[in-house]
Amino acid sequence: MKKITENTILVTGIAGFIGFHVARKLLEEGHKVIGIDCVNDYYDVTLKEARLKLLHDNHGDLLTFYKINIENKEDVEKVWKSANPKITHVVHLAAQAGVRYSLVNPYSYISSNVMGHLVLLEMARHQKDFEHFVYASSSSVYGSNEKMPFSESDPVNQPMALYAATKRCDELMSYSYSHLYGLPTTGLRFFTAYGPWGRPDQALFIFTKKILAGDPIPVFNYGKMKRDFTYIDDIRDGVLAALRHIPKKTEKSLPQEVYNLGNSGVSTLTSYIQLIEENLGKKAILDLQPMQPGDIPAAASDITKARKNLGFDPKINTETGVKNFIEWYKDYYKVD
Numbered sequence: 485m486k487k488i489t490e491n492t493i494l495v496t497g498i499a500g501f502i503g504f505h506v507a508r509k510l511l512e513e514g515h516k517v518i519g520i521d522c523v524n525d526y527y528d529v530t531l532k533e534a535r536l537k538l539l540h541d542n543h544g545d546l547l548t549f550y551k552i553n554i555e556n557k558e559d560v561e562k563v564w565k566s567a568n569p570k571i572t573h574v575v576h577l578a579a580q581a582g583v584r585y586s587l588v589n590p591y592s593y594i595s596s597n598v599m600g601h602l603v604l605l606e607m608a609r610h611q612k613d614f615e616h617f618v619y620a621s622s623s624s625v626y627g628s629n630e631k632m633p634f635s636e637s638d639p640v641n642q643p644m645a646l647y648a649a650t651k652r653c654d655e656l657m658s659y660s661y662s663h664l665y666g667l668p669t670t671g672l673r674f675f676t677a678y679g680p681w682g683r684p685d686q687a688l689f690i691f692t693k694k695i696l697a698g699d700p701i702p703v704f705n706y707g708k709m710k711r712d713f714t715y716i717d718d719i720r721d722g723v724l725a726a727l728r729h730i731p732k733k734t735e736k737s738l739p740q741e742v743y744n745l746g747n748s749g750v751s752t753l754t755s756y757i758q759l760i761e762e763n764l765g766k767k768a769i770l771d772l773q774p775m776q777p778g779d780i781p782a783a784a785s786d787i788t789k790a791r792k793n794l795g796f797d798p799k800i801n802t803e804t805g806v807k808n809f810i811e812w813y814k815d816y817y818k819v820d
């Protein structure tokens with residue numbers, strides 16, 4: 485496939501789940517990448533370091549990594565100015581993720597997700613010939629929306645948790661930078677990414693670990709929670725397709741877009757657990773619990789817009805995706 489740019493692509497959150505997969509693909513395609521991440525301890529730091537090591541071992545010639553915090557304007561500016569060739573594309577994925585943790589440590593969401601987002605927008609808008617700012621939003625912006633599946637044209641004014649509010653804030657800030665400075669921005673509303681090298685705070689990871697240990701698993705909303713689980717390779721391909729598709733300013737519209745990246749199919753938590761049990765060959769002990777504050781009972785994506793504009797075409801169903809995750813988990817943690 486044709487290269488996105490001969491310049492440098494900045495990937496923030498490169499030690500994270502999605503950042504790692506996106507950077508790996510960009511490096512495989514021969515792009516020069518600068519990665520930044522503060523490698524915080526929200527979850528197991530050794531997993532983040534293992535992801536970084538894999539990127540370095542295979543693509544050390546194309547990758548430069550900086551352990552910095554995106555809230556720190558001076559540090560980000562230094563990295564930005566040191567880029568050679570210059571940065572013309574950003575994939576901004578660094579954030580404090582997780583809905584439930586935003587009730588525990590709300591300040592980290594404002595500093596990373598709002599201030600950090602502003603710092604990167606500022607860098608991009610001052611860069612001459614800058615081409616495209618792609619950033620992570622979230623399906624959680626749909627909040628209490630009851631119309632399923634969620635479409636980009638639906639109202640997104642009722643975030644159910646601070647995490648969702650910061651992601652909506654990112655979309656609004658990006659919109660205003662597209663309006664004020666003509667900055668091309670694309671926001672991606674991810675619907676529950678899962679797969680190998682995944683996040684230890686997510687259901688699939690927690691369930692697998694607990695089932696193997698013989699511990700009960702907490703099942704919120706009594707297992708009736710519905711999610712659009714989207715396999716990481718599909719998410720990654722959607723991010724790359726979006727990066728290639730730069731929104732243009734027209735008489736009627738700003739150079740900005742927002743897309744759902746989901747799997748357009750919905751699984752209940754219970755069916756997801758059954759798949760994990762089948763792959764582990766072990767039954768789960770269920771600890772049925774009510775809905776958690778801030779959570780939404782269901783999320784399903786309408787991906788018509790991403791299909792049409794980006795050629796986004798998710799291919800991996802949950803049967804294959806969960807199987808691939810469990811194989812990776814057993815290999816990585818050396819489980820018999």
Ligand SMILES: NC(=O)c1ccc[n+]([C@@H]2O[C@H](COP(=O)([O-])OP(=O)(O)OC[C@H]3O[C@@H](n4cnc5c(N)ncnc54)[C@H](O)[C@@H]3O)[C@@H](O)[C@H]2O)c1
Nearest residue numbers: 497499500501502522523524553554578579620674676677
């Ligand atoms: N994984 C999903 O299902 C999902 C769903 C919706 C939205 N998202 C969004 O996608 C993006 C990537 O998510 P992920 O699943 O890879 O999460 P992740 O936690 O694995 O990765 C985020 C990375 O950002 C880094 N980071 C956090 N704050 C930082 C800061 N202030 N400065 C520098 N680095 C910082 C962390 O160390 C981490 O490595 C995030 O913006 C997240 O909110 C993810």
